[in-house]
Amino acid sequence: MSIGEFDLIARYFTRPAVARQTPGRVALGVGDDCALLQPSPGMQLAISTDMLVEGRHFLSTVDPVRLGHKALAVNLSDLAACGAKPMAFTLSLALPSVDEAWLEGFSRGMFALADEHGCELVGGDTTRGPLNISITVFGEVPPGAALLRSGAKAGDDLWVSGTLGDARLALEAFRGTLSLPAQAFVLARARMEAPSPRVALGQALRGVASAATDVSDGLLGDLSHILRASGVGARVDADAAVERIALRSMPASDIDLNIDIDMLRLCALSGGDDYELVFTAPVGAREAVERAGRDSQTAVARIGRIEAEPGVRIVDADGAALAQRFTSFDHFG
Amino acid sequence: MSIGEFDLIARYFTRPAVARQTPGRVALGVGDDCALLQPSPGMQLAISTDMLVEGRHFLSTVDPVRLGHKALAVNLSDLAACGAKPMAFTLSLALPSVDEAWLEGFSRGMFALADEHGCELVGGDTTRGPLNISITVFGEVPPGAALLRSGAKAGDDLWVSGTLGDARLALEAFRGTLSLPAQAFVLARARMEAPSPRVALGQALRGVASAATDVSDGLLGDLSHILRASGVGARVDADAAVERIALRSMPASDIDLNIDIDMLRLCALSGGDDYELVFTAPVGAREAVERAGRDSQTAVARIGRIEAEPGVRIVDADGAALAQRFTSFDHFG
Numbered sequence: 001m002s003i004g005e006f007d008l009i010a011r012y013f014t015r016p017a018v019a020r021q022t023p024g025r026v027a028l029g030v031g032d033d034c035a036l037l038q039p040s041p042g043m044q045l046a047i048s049t050d051m052l053v054e055g056r057h058f059l060s061t062v063d064p065v066r067l068g069h070k071a072l073a074v075n076l077s078d079l080a081a082c083g084a085k086p087m088a089f090t091l092s093l094a095l096p097s098v099d100e101a102w103l104e105g106f107s108r109g110m111f112a113l114a115d116e117h118g119c120e121l122v123g124g125d126t127t128r129g130p131l132n133i134s135i136t137v138f139g140e141v142p143p144g145a146a147l148l149r150s151g152a153k154a155g156d157d158l159w160v161s162g163t164l165g166d167a168r169l170a171l172e173a174f175r176g177t178l179s180l181p182a183q184a185f186v187l188a189r190a191r192m193e194a195p196s197p198r199v200a201l202g203q204a205l206r207g208v209a210s211a212a213t214d215v216s217d218g219l220l221g222d223l224s225h226i227l228r229a230s231g232v233g234a235r236v237d238a239d240a241a242v243e244r245i246a247l248r249s250m251p252a253s254d255i256d257l258n259i260d261i262d263m264l265r266l267c268a269l270s271g272g273d274d275y276e277l278v279f280t281a282p283v284g285a286r287e288a289v290e291r292a293g294r295d296s297q298t299a300v301a302r303i304g305r306i307e308a309e310p311g312v313r314i315v316d317a318d319g320a321a322l323a324q325r326f327t328s329f330d331h332f333g
Numbered sequence: 334m335s336i337g338e339f340d341l342i343a344r345y346f347t348r349p350a351v352a353r354q355t356p357g358r359v360a361l362g363v364g365d366d367c368a369l370l371q372p373s374p375g376m377q378l379a380i381s382t383d384m385l386v387e388g389r390h391f392l393s394t395v396d397p398v399r400l401g402h403k404a405l406a407v408n409l410s411d412l413a414a415c416g417a418k419p420m421a422f423t424l425s426l427a428l429p430s431v432d433e434a435w436l437e438g439f440s441r442g443m444f445a446l447a448d449e450h451g452c453e454l455v456g457g458d459t460t461r462g463p464l465n466i467s468i469t470v471f472g473e474v475p476p477g478a479a480l481l482r483s484g485a486k487a488g489d490d491l492w493v494s495g496t497l498g499d500a501r502l503a504l505e506a507f508r509g510t511l512s513l514p515a516q517a518f519v520l521a522r523a524r525m526e527a528p529s530p531r532v533a534l535g536q537a538l539r540g541v542a543s544a545a546t547d548v549s550d551g552l553l554g555d556l557s558h559i560l561r562a563s564g565v566g567a568r569v570d571a572d573a574a575v576e577r578i579a580l581r582s583m584p585a586s587d588i589d590l591n592i593d594i595d596m597l598r599l600c601a602l603s604g605g606d607d608y609e610l611v612f613t614a615p616v617g618a619r620e621a622v623e624r625a626g627r628d629s630q631t632a633v634a635r636i637g638r639i640e641a642e643p644g645v646r647i648v649d650a651d652g653a654a655l656a657q658r659f660t661s662f663d664h665f666g
Contacts, residue, residue: 032482032562033414033546034379034472039372046367047455049469051425053462081366092384092467122380125467129386134425134458134467136382141369149365213366229365 008098009126012107013091035122037088043140048078052133058193059174064102066193067133068109073197074216075137076117077275080202081214083147084139086119094129117199145206147279152211152230156280158304159209159289161201163246164219165264167192168271178259184247191246195275201300204292205279212279218270220312220326223278227310230280236304238324239317241268244301262324269314270326280306341431342459345440346424368455370421376473381411385466391526392507397435399526400466401442406530407549408470409450410608413535414547416480417472419452427462450532478539480612485544485563489613491637492542492622494534496579497552498597500525501604511592517580524579528608534633537625538612545612551603553645553659556611560645563613569637571657572650574601577634595657602647603659613639 014030028036039045052071054060062070072089079086091110114121119137170188173180180188198214205212211230215222219241227234242248242264247257281289286302293300307313314322347363361369372378385404387393395403405422412419424443447454452470503521506513513521531547538545544563548555552574560567575581575597580590614622619635626633640646647655 028479028481033411034381034417034479036415036474036479037378037380038476039378041374045370045372045378045471047370047421047423047471048367049423049425049456049458049467051427051458051460051462051465051467053427053460053465056460056462078366082369084367088380090380090382090469092382092469094384094386094465123382125382125384127384127386127389129384129389129465130463132384132386132427132462132465132467134382134384134465136423136425136469138378138380139367143371146361146367146369148361 008100009103012103013121013124015111030121030123035088035090037122037138039140042143044143044146046079046082046084046139046141046146047136048075049134049136050074050078054131062193064105065109068106069113069194071133071135072110072113073195073275075135076113076119076197076199077195077214077216079137079139080197080199081147081212081277082139082141083145083202083206083212084141085203086117086137086139086199088120088122089114089135089137091121091124092134093124093126094132095126096128096131147202147205147209147212149211149213149226149229152226152232152280152306153282154232154306154308156210156282156306157286157302158234158236158306159279159281159300160215160219160241160244160303161198161277161298161300162196163191164215164241164244164274164276165267165271166246167195167273168267169245169247172267178263180257184250184257187250188247192273195273197275198277198298200296201277201292201298204296208285208288208292209279209281212277215274215276215278216272218272219274219278220269223312226278226280227312233307233310233312234304235307235313235315236269237317238265238269238314238322240301240303241265244268244303265324266326341433342436345436346454346457348444363454363456368421368423370455370471372473375476377476377479379412379415379417379472379474379479380469381408382467382469383407383411387464395526397438398442401439402446402527404466404468405443405446406528406608408468409446409452409530409532410528410547410549412470412472413530413532414480414545414610415472415474416478416535416539416545417474418536419450419470419472419532421453421455422447422468422470424454424457425467426457426459427465428459429461429464480535480538480542480545482544482546482559482562485559485565485613485639486615487565487639487641489543489615489639490619490635491567491569491639492612492614492633493548493552493574493577493636494531494610494631494633495529496524497548497574497577497607497609498600498604499579500528500606501600502578502580511596513590517583517590520583521580525606528606530608531610531631533629534610534625534631537629541618541621541625542612542614545610548607548609548611549605551605552607552611553602556645559611559613560643566640566643566645567637568640568646568648569602570650571598571602571647571655573634573636574598577601577636598657599659
């Protein structure tokens with residue numbers, strides 16, 4: 001890009017100090033060769049990175065404000081899954097052209113979410129190229145306190161935060177494989193395009209959950225990472241998962257939605273793009289989990305149980321095994 | 334990508350612990366939601382990120398081994414410019430398809446350079462999409478010791494490390510605007526495709542250099558960042574810069590090269606892709622700079638002087654002002 005274009009881009013990603021929520025941990029931000037971060041004494045640094053590509057992680061029709069939100073949200077979701085407190089992030093952006101309206105919207109959506117979580121943009125890179133958004137986030141967590149995938153034990157409850165499946169319902173509506181009433185589509189689309197990373201819940205679950213990960217590729221696919229890392233299996237109540245679909249709790253939506261139960265189970269169990277937490281905790285920690293949910297104003301629900309036998313057994317509300325197959329969500333694969 | 338493809342990619346970027354130079358600072362690496370890093374007590378964390386796009390930062394014909402090297406090298410060069418010691422990095426990769434030979438070469442080139450600098454891959458992301466390589470590096474530096482762009486003072490010497498202009502000569506040869514003898518082309522191409530980040534020199538210059546940055550977009554363009562941040566100007570000896578072209582010190586190359594002086598000055602002053610350090614230091618620190626060069630086995634040369642008057646004055650070996658205009662290098666723009 002020309003120097004003029006670089007200046008233009010810089011305008012949207014450089015903010016006066018007064019607009020930033022300076023947490024005092026950023027010794028040097030955007031504008032030198034490196035950013036300098038001063039971690040709190042003794043804390044571990046949690047790092048995660050996610051790359052978003054048009055047509056794969058978002059549709060070309062998405063509102064840039066929501067895209068800016070989502071690009072950071074999917075990264076914050078990884079910090080949440082570790083129980084880390086967000087500190088800072090870097091943004092690398094390849095743009096096919098310099099579109100001021102797009103940059104204004106994208107940066108506004110991104111900074112709104114960043115400010116909500118006290119997470120400061122400390123550096124980045126911009127180049128011309130096919131649209132690509134690559135963010136790396138940094139958080140901090142006390143040594144030994146990070147939530148890992150490897151701590152699940154047979155007998156633990158299986159929990160999920162928030163809602164499941166609505167993002168996938170929106171995607172299926174975009175694809176034309178089902179139709180949604182207008183109001184339901186608006187809600188589902190917001191879940192797909194503007195997920196809420198469960199940052200506060202993740203921190204509240206430190207010392208409570210035995211294992212955790214975030215649900216990005218679908219509940220069953222992400223749960224399998226916990227099971228493999230922990231050397232255990234699970235029994236999952238498909239109908240308890242279906243109960244987590246937000247659209248189902250809209251007034252009279254059971255009738256209006258008119259979607260068959262197999263599709264609802266598919267969306268809840270293999271939906272993708274939920275950005276909720278799936279986690280395990282001992283039965284004795286049920287009250288503590290409920291309290292973590294209340295303290296972080298995030299719904300939590302039990303949807304199954306960890307078992308010693310490897311693999312996943314999917315059952316209905318009556319405990320009967322389901323024959324339906326569920327494959328992992330591969331975004332817009 | 335399908336699950337099988339993900340496994341394939343993971344194979345090239347996950348190494349057994351024995352192959353890693355485990356520095357004991359990485360508490361948790363690839364394979365959970367976040368990597369966990371334990372910075373040394375009291376140290377500041379230096380962070381930088383660079384995104385490489387095909388056709389812009391590298392040619393499609395590049396050897397994947399060299400591309401893996403270069404993708405990490407340009408990031409390490411930013412740590413060098415801050416005087417930071419490399420610790421770890423993340424890699425996000427968008428690939429149009431899964432090409433095993435390419436992945437094998439790319440990862441081999443990347444890990445060879447990573448091992449040379451004790452820098453561990455701690456996380457990443459892979460997705461299908463137009464080829465895009467986004468790396469974020471982490472280093473550490475004692476508080477207050479980082480080399481910044483803002484410390485240059487009138488009267489300081491202007492220094493540059495290593496060699497200048499050879500990468501641009503290779504690019505011009507690829508473009509067909511000049512021709513190089515075969516042996517010279519091999520050398521120039523290696524400078525373009527496999528730059529050497531000046532990591533050891535950067536650390537040796539802590540407490541010695543007054544300001545520093547790395548030369549990625551061409552000497553004059555990158556120098557201008559120091560001048561702006563420091564509120565000063567500079568006088569640059571174009572012929573001292575031309576002396577830094579490595580091809581010129583090949584036996585009899587002055588005759589063989591047969592490239593006019595304007596082109597040589599352009600390549601040295603606005604070349605791009607050099608990944609050297611340009612830095613300033615008080616006149617009284619000349620011996621200390623020479624020692625830092627010797628200790629890090631990196632050539633250093635004086636090519637000018639910082640002046641109070643803003644702007645850059647380019648002169649020849651006799652101190653006469655040059656009329657030639659130099660614009661900043663914009664990669665393959």
